[in-house]
Amino acid sequence: MENLNILVLDDERVFRDEIKEFLETDKFVVHLAGKPSEAFEILKQSEIDIIILDLKLPEMDGLTFLQKVKELYPDVEVIMITGHGDMDAVIQAMRYGAVEFFPKPFRLIDMKAAIQRTKRYISLSNKYKEVEHSYALVSKELRDNVGYEIMGNSKAIKQVVDLMTKVSKADSTSVLITGESGTGKELVARGIHYLSSRKNAYFHAINCSAVPEALFESEFFGHKKGAFTGANEEKIGWFEIANGGTLFLDEIAEMESFMQSKLLRVLEDKKIRRVGANNDIFVDVRIIAATNQDIQKLFDENKFRSDLYYRLNSFEIHIPPLRDRREDIPMLLDYFLKLISQKLNKKIPTVDASVVKALSAYHFPGNVRELRNMVERALILCDGNKLTLKFFAGLPLIDEDVTLDNEIEELFDLDEAEKRLIVKALQKTDYKKSETAQLLNITRQSLDRRLEKYGIDL
Structure with a gap:
């Protein structure tokens, strides 16, 4: 908001011209109107930030004009000016939404100060509206697809939603979600998925602690018919199921070392090979992992591969406990x-x-x-x-x-x-x-x- 657009509505031409000349020295863009009908035409054609408005006008009084402006252009701020010291009119103007009120005569320097105050107010108001609008849109989409469990009014949960929104736009970035049991790690993962361009593809959640080592490759990568005893039909693995979408690895810290190395290879090469097959299959899958443990401590104790940790931890989101x-x-x-x-x-x-x-x-x-x-x-x-x-x-x-x-x-x-x-x-x-x-x-x-x-x- 470098140059404010200001509309001066006053039936005294000399007064209008004087304000215009003064304000243009500060690089403000100034429009002039002598009656409300002219002002409404200007409002239709130009984006106006502030109206300097006289109380006594032809066609309609300033208060009526103020009401109509606030109905049609609620974001336009109004500074009222009058030579008629009517305190009731001052109170009424403030109730209708005027931000400042000046009796004639006044110093132009005071007018400039009022405009600068209004400029700061408009700037802060716009930033607040942008944040609220963004959060409202995100909140609505999350509520529709995920639920209210990760919603709230606290600064902590709004920060989580903000991080979800930002990382969702980088839809190839791996995410590590940390937090205590019951905080909603899978909900955050689903939220990232539904906010991303992958939302129309599959979201597949896996509890890593429930996958036995013997079945790891078959479950994650799939197998060909006859690849091993009991493989009576071809099976698609989880990576293929989630291809184009998101694979959520819950309790990643519970994964055995052998499985960690296999997973790391897929994350680096972006391809899998079904058990019993000879050809590779390229996969485009976003990985979101989660743990309720101190994974940094685990790899310090050689219980978790540091290279896998760094691969997964491209972007970390910590969910605060409810307390x-x-x-x-x-x-x-x-x-x-x-x-x-x-x-x-x-x-x-x-x-x-x-x-x-x-x-x-x-x-x-x-x-x-x-x-x-x-x-x-x-x-x-x-x-x-x-x-x-x-x-x-x-x-x-x-x-x-x-x-x-x-x-x-x-x-x-x-x-x-x-x-x-x-x-x-x-x-x-x-x-x-x-x-x-x-x-x-x-x-x-x-x-x-x-x-x-x-x-x-x-």
């Missing part, structure tokens, strides 16, 4: 409530404030997957129209940040109060049953019965 983006918990809770209620054919219940508070304080070792499972269990147990803490058994069990004293004082549900008291005693004794029973002044057997009754697992 590091707690502000996303209410949105995810709302999403899972709607999704699972629909699956269970149940009316969506209201949620007690204490549930949101407890969930937001809980540290979620199982991350988003654990939250989903919690919500599903609670909805199955709930027969009424309100979800309370009693449907989230053991929720504060391993989170000392959830303070129960005040809640127990105000709680008149005996079972719920007893359960919370047991939980607090367990926390105090570091979950040692004998010490917990002694603290509660009950027998160990009595504690075991209560733990089973309230669904508290240790």
Whole structure:
């Protein structure tokens, strides 16, 4: 925005010309109009950034013109000028969207300062709109193809989405996704695929820990009929299935050394050979790998090939655990409530404030997957129209940040109060049953019965 386009609408020609002459010295492009009809013609033909608008005009007053401009051209900013000191008009103009207001007479230097302020505002507003528009488009596409589980309003998850968007455009770049179990690594991989030019091809997910060494080549590369005992028909391997698309290698750190070397060769040569075949098949596959382990530490300990690590780690995306983006918990809770209620054919219940508070304080070792499972269990147990803490058994069990004293004082549900008291005693004794029973002044057997009754697992 080097040169702003400014429209001056005033019925006094001398005044218009004076403003034009002054502003053009600062390289602004200035258009002049003496009445609203002329101004609308200019707006149709030119991209206007700022309108300097007189309140008293022929054809219609300035406030009416301001309203019409904001309806037709909402991104155009308006600075109001008048020689009539009407405070009601000032307030009304601001309500209609004017950014500045000057009474006549005023100094042209003040006008210039106001335009510079408005210029900075327009620049920031445009950047914000670009970011929001980009994120909204990405979010919509991800929601449509992947789901809400990787959505949120936190800075951390927006950064993940931003990285997904950027790397999706480089559709031959290998990606390594790291993060704890349950954070949504496969969802991020699917998101990258659906945002890329490969989205109309196949996305194939493989759990590397479930592939035995003996079947590795047959599963990944395929085999010819009769290639080995039991090969009764020709089989296409996973690389061919995903040709033109994306191959997602989950738990890549669990892959045996022999398989790592075979995989590395394919990634470097971009060709495979079926077991029992004599010819190579060229493949165009994007590789996205994922692990919940410290893969750097594994290759330092010679448990993972460093050359494969560097080949896979062209671009890394780390998904933060849910406890590091707690502000996303209410949105995810709302999403899972709607999704699972629909699956269970149940009316969506209201949620007690204490549930949101407890969930937001809980540290979620199982991350988003654990939250989903919690919500599903609670909805199955709930027969009424309100979800309370009693449907989230053991929720504060391993989170000392959830303070129960005040809640127990105000709680008149005996079972719920007893359960919370047991939980607090367990926390105090570091979950040692004998010490917990002694603290509660009950027998160990009595504690075991209560733990089973309230669904508290240790």
